[in-house]
Amino acid sequence: MRKRIQNINLSIRKISEKAAKQDRIVRFDIGQPSFDTPEHVKNAAKKGLENKQGYSPMLGLPKLRKAIIEEENSKNGFGEEGKLLEKEHVMVTTGGMGALYSIFAARLGSEDKAVFNDPCWGPYKMISEVNGNQWSQVKYWDEDRKLTEQAKEEIAEAELVVVNTPGNPTGYTLTREQAKEIGELADQNNTFLVSDEVYHRLTYGREHYSPAEFSCDSAIIGSASKNHAMTGWRIGWIVDKTENIEQYAKVSRASTACPPRISQYAAIEALENDSHVEKMRKTYEKRRDLLVERMEQLNWDFVAPEGAIYAFPEIGEDSWEFCMRMIDEGVAMVPGEPMGPESSQNVRICFGSTTTEEINKAFDIIEENI
């Protein structure tokens, strides 16, 4: 077995394994919507069964690629008045995760470095470790929402920079000025920009801006998982120039051949008839408001989530000890420590996976046991 695979540390599994053994527990640790996939989307998959179930085209069903481009062109800075994207710029992948893996494998050799924000979603590091490329982690933004000097240096010397907005684990969402600053910086330094926008439809009182609008050499990662409550269907995508898509497709071809056909029928329906997204977003917003109120009562230090489905408060003690203790009391959260060197006293709370009743119940328990 390869050493670099053996060395991958799945420490966060300790949380889900311990939580699964508890009968009554609020699961803030699971990073997925509490909602099931909308009925009309499931029905589209059932209807899709009437077709022959062979491999789909390697880049995905043309109708889905077209629906994705319409979604991407509806973002600020794209579409008619900005960059106009075409179906040829899209490849459907097996989840956003498959999209990221294809880009890393196609672009980064063992000497090449990817930069991630501190804190960041853990799998960026895991993908790098499987792929065998270098990586570093640095705090991108200061209190005034400007790039830190250290981030500028790291991005300038790296081959690839990942920007995730709205962000996991913090819910931090870039303003237009921030998207422009980091997009232009990547461009000036010939650092390839990967803009992970899998939560782009889930923002609260803010608009989504893509740094890819400001960089000539960039890819956007999208997914049906979170915006459409479709995590198990495994549909994601990459938007990039046609010649780059051709290279990523080779990695996809070598690993999965094509994305699952049946899930693509469902994703077409989800993207074309998408009123469910706003309904879920409004519910998440209510949960976020309650969570913010409850965290304020505890005097925790945090930035109120502006998007996605997570909060990342500083709890004033070691995150592993706190999380392990709270599971015994009936609340599961994810320790911040594996998400970045500056996050050893933070915890990730997912409000996408819990109801307002559960949020209240969990915070009553935390208040009693803190």
Ligand SMILES: Cc1ncc(COP(=O)(O)O)c(C=O)c1O
């Ligand atoms: C920031 C971020 N990017 C990408 C993904 C990948 O999502 P999926 O592979 O389910 O499409 C996730 C999932 O949690 C995520 O949080």
